[in-house]
Amino acid sequence: MKNITLVLVFLAFANFAMGQELVNDFSKYIVVTGSAEVSVPPDEIELQIVLKEYNKSDKIKDKVNLKSIETKFFDILNKNGLSRDDLVFDNSSFYWYYWWVYRNDIYKQKTYKIILNNSTDFLSLVQDLDIDGVNSLSVTNSTNKELQKLRKEVKITALRAAKEKAEYLLESIDERIGNVISIEEMPENQNIFWRGNQSILSNISISSNTTNEEMENLSSIKLRYEVKAKFEIQ
Template sequence: MKQVIILFAAMLAGVFNANAQTMDHKEPIKKIEVTGSAEQEVLPDKVFISISLKEYQKDSKNKVDILVLEQQLQKAIADAGLPKESLKVGDISGYREWFGKKKPTNFLESKNYVLTVENLSKIDGILNKVDEKGVASVGIDHFDYSKIEQLRKEVKIKALQAAKEKAKYLLEGIGEQLGEAIEIIEIDNGYIPQPMYANARMKVSAAMEDASQESTVDVQKIKVRFEIKASFKIK
């Protein structure tokens, strides 16, 4: 019985050794590895504007209420043709103003709003209809693009196509032909930086000065960029 087992083990070892030798003598795959890139720019279709309103004292006894300022802002937005849902309250705060050293005066409230618009063209006209003394600050909070996921997919496909085209013309240069894809690796560099908006912010801040004009300055485009590394067989 022991002899049978030893003989069977020897046969298995021979099979394994034969397979190993076959694998060792397998010809390496001829391949080419390249990197393709693609990028695309789009204008944001959503701009989120931060508007801060604050109550202020007309004199020692009277103040301009935050509700008055809020109603002015709401009416200006409606007059601009924007839906009321485009304005949201972001934050509420306040402080006690002191005159002299002993007695506090009225409590002054502040409200921060976020206004969503497609572009900056109507911001000037809106802000000019709000009491300028009640506007504490205005700025661009952030940007968005509603079809960003679809755009990312399209740019990735273009990057892969660019890699294939590069591999093809490189091989043609040495008389070789491109075969099927072996491996595709996505390089994680699809970061979308927020566009610069210094000029836009400057224009928004200057909106109080001229109610007759609308802003002609728009935000810069969002750039989406991807790189794809791909390996192809050489026929």
């Protein structure tokens, strides 16, 4: 008798649970996605500068050595309110110069990195560095001290956009939005990106022909977030 009672209780509970699932399955809800984005000017920019020996003319032995190039480079830094102490040595390399099949000379190359803040006129510095011996310039990183706070604000704006979307979609069919059921933040690697690169600002080459607008676009940090939200329909 006791076993029969337990079986009946179990069956009753199972039926109740199935009934609850059916009710939940047929409950009305709406799922929407909201997004928001903002461009943030960086507080700091990491600039990579590559210096390389070169020939003044077509003559093989008419080479400008790296020391002379560095002297001009340091003078340009001083002109723009920077010093050698601001530089970080990154790496050094050597290249063989071949004429026909003969190896004639070695050309040295040196890479520096420097952190620039708002006090530096970025475009003016780039234009001044447009000299022989400066082989390449690239922005390797940028950051803003308010980035964490701005991330939160963009996420909140994205969630509000999702709610607003749900409201006007339901109003179009004479329905009203209810309580929120769930909120899902989309994967971060799909949300944050920097202009010029899908995930981080990296290895963006610049030159003296780069305009102010292009420079701003290259260095600005762009935040974008998407949030998926599920709301009841009253």
